[in-house]
Amino acid sequence: MTEKADLQSVLDRAAAGGRITPEEALALYRDAPLHALGAAADAVRRRRYAGIEHIATYIIERNINYTNVCVTACKFCAFYAAPKDKDKGWTRDLDDILRRCAETVELGGTQIMFQGGHHPDYGVEYYEKHFKAIKDAFPQLVIHSLGASEVEHMARISGVSVEEAITRIHEAGLDSFAGAGAELLPARPRKAIAPLKESGERWLEIMETAHRLGVESTSTMLMGTGETNAERIEHLRMIRDVQDRTGGFRAFIPYTYQPENNHLKGRTQATLFEYLRMIAIARVFLDNVQHIQGSWLTTGKEVGQLSLHYGADDLGSIMLEENVVSSAGAKHRSNRLEIIDLIRKADRVPAQRATTYEHLVVHDDPANDPVDERVMSHISSTAIEGGTAHPELKLLSAN
Ligand code: SF4
Known part of the structure; x- marks a missing residue:
C-alpha cells in the first residue's frame, strides 16, 4: 500500500470523489508527498464548491467564558480552576455576559460561543436561564456553544437524561453545538x-x-498531545461513521495543542506540516462533512492561509474574546481587515459567513472593505478576572 504507485492511485480516486478506507487514509497521511496530498484535497474542495470555489469564509463571534471553575481537570487545559481553588476560580454574572453580547452586536458579530468549565453547581437550569436571557435581549445572535461534555455534565447535575437536557437548552435558545470536548x-x-x-x-x-x-x-480534533497517526485517523473514522447516520456535523476543525501552563509538560505540539496534512486528509476522508476549517488561532495566520490550499474552505472566527487556548500559549491575533487581506493573498475572495455558512458579505471589491478595524481578536488570559473589556471595546463603549 505504501508503494508510490499505490499511493497515487488512492490519491487519484479520492480527488475524483471516491471514498477511501481508514487504512488508505493512514497510508496517505503518513506517506503521500505533502503537495500531492494537498492537491488532491484542493481538487475535492473545488468540486464540492463548484461555482463558489473562489470564496473562503470567516465569521465574527465572541467566545464568552462564563466560568473557569471545573471538576474535570483535563491535563492539557491551562484554563480551569479546581472548585477548591478560590484564588484562581471566577464566574461571570448575567449582566456581564449580556454586556459582552451587546458589544458583539455593536461590532457586527453574529455568533456567541458560550464556553467554560464543568462547574459543580451548573445544571440544565443555569444554561436555560442564560440562553433565554441572551435570546430575549439579542434575538439576532446565534448561540453556537457547548458540546457533549457539557451536556453530560449538566444532565448529571440536574438528574435528567441527556435527551431532556438537549431539548431544554435548545428550547431556551441554543442553536447549535460547537463540538467542544472531542479532543481525541x-x-x-x-x-x-x-x-x-x-x-x-x-x-x-x-x-x-x-x-x-x-x-x-x-x-x-485536538492534535499534538502524544497521539499516534493511526489514532488521528481513527478519530476521523469515528466522526465519519456517525455522520453517515446523522449528517449533523457541519464542519470539521482540527487545532493544535498549546503546551504552556498545563500538566502535560514534555509533550510535543503537532508540527505545522502535520497540521496541514490533517487538513488535507480530513478533506479527502470526510466525504460526508461539508466544511473543513483552518484554525489560525493556534497555528498562525500564514498556516491558516496555506490551509486554504490544502482543502480548507473557511478560516473560522475573528474572535472578540478568547481565553481558553490563549491561556495555554496561543498568541496569534488578527482583525477583520487582516483576515480579508490574508484570504485575498491566498487568491480567494473573502466572505463573512453566518453560523450555517451562508455568505453575509462577499468582499469582492476592496474599495468597499469595512473601515472599522476595531473588530479585533481579544487574546488575554488576565483580562477575564476583572471582567475587563478589550481596550478597543472600551473605546467603542466610550464613543
Ligand atoms: S478542557 Fe474544559 S472540561 Fe477540561 S479541564 Fe478545561 S475547562 Fe474543564
Missing part, C-alpha cells in the same frame, strides 16, 4: 489527557442524539 476520541490518547471526561464513544453518542433532536454541531 480513541480511548488511549483520550484517557491520557482527559481521564475524567466521558469516553469518545459517549461523546459521539451524545452528538448523535443532538443531531436526531434537530441540533446540529461542528466537530473538532
Whole structure:
C-alpha cells in the first residue's frame, strides 16, 4: 500500500470523489508527498464548491467564558480552576455576559460561543436561564456553544437524561453545538489527557442524539498531545461513521495543542506540516462533512492561509474574546481587515459567513472593505478576572 504507485492511485480516486478506507487514509497521511496530498484535497474542495470555489469564509463571534471553575481537570487545559481553588476560580454574572453580547452586536458579530468549565453547581437550569436571557435581549445572535461534555455534565447535575437536557437548552435558545470536548476520541490518547471526561464513544453518542433532536454541531480534533497517526485517523473514522447516520456535523476543525501552563509538560505540539496534512486528509476522508476549517488561532495566520490550499474552505472566527487556548500559549491575533487581506493573498475572495455558512458579505471589491478595524481578536488570559473589556471595546463603549 505504501508503494508510490499505490499511493497515487488512492490519491487519484479520492480527488475524483471516491471514498477511501481508514487504512488508505493512514497510508496517505503518513506517506503521500505533502503537495500531492494537498492537491488532491484542493481538487475535492473545488468540486464540492463548484461555482463558489473562489470564496473562503470567516465569521465574527465572541467566545464568552462564563466560568473557569471545573471538576474535570483535563491535563492539557491551562484554563480551569479546581472548585477548591478560590484564588484562581471566577464566574461571570448575567449582566456581564449580556454586556459582552451587546458589544458583539455593536461590532457586527453574529455568533456567541458560550464556553467554560464543568462547574459543580451548573445544571440544565443555569444554561436555560442564560440562553433565554441572551435570546430575549439579542434575538439576532446565534448561540453556537457547548458540546457533549457539557451536556453530560449538566444532565448529571440536574438528574435528567441527556435527551431532556438537549431539548431544554435548545428550547431556551441554543442553536447549535460547537463540538467542544472531542479532543481525541480513541480511548488511549483520550484517557491520557482527559481521564475524567466521558469516553469518545459517549461523546459521539451524545452528538448523535443532538443531531436526531434537530441540533446540529461542528466537530473538532485536538492534535499534538502524544497521539499516534493511526489514532488521528481513527478519530476521523469515528466522526465519519456517525455522520453517515446523522449528517449533523457541519464542519470539521482540527487545532493544535498549546503546551504552556498545563500538566502535560514534555509533550510535543503537532508540527505545522502535520497540521496541514490533517487538513488535507480530513478533506479527502470526510466525504460526508461539508466544511473543513483552518484554525489560525493556534497555528498562525500564514498556516491558516496555506490551509486554504490544502482543502480548507473557511478560516473560522475573528474572535472578540478568547481565553481558553490563549491561556495555554496561543498568541496569534488578527482583525477583520487582516483576515480579508490574508484570504485575498491566498487568491480567494473573502466572505463573512453566518453560523450555517451562508455568505453575509462577499468582499469582492476592496474599495468597499469595512473601515472599522476595531473588530479585533481579544487574546488575554488576565483580562477575564476583572471582567475587563478589550481596550478597543472600551473605546467603542466610550464613543
Ligand atoms: S478542557 Fe474544559 S472540561 Fe477540561 S479541564 Fe478545561 S475547562 Fe474543564
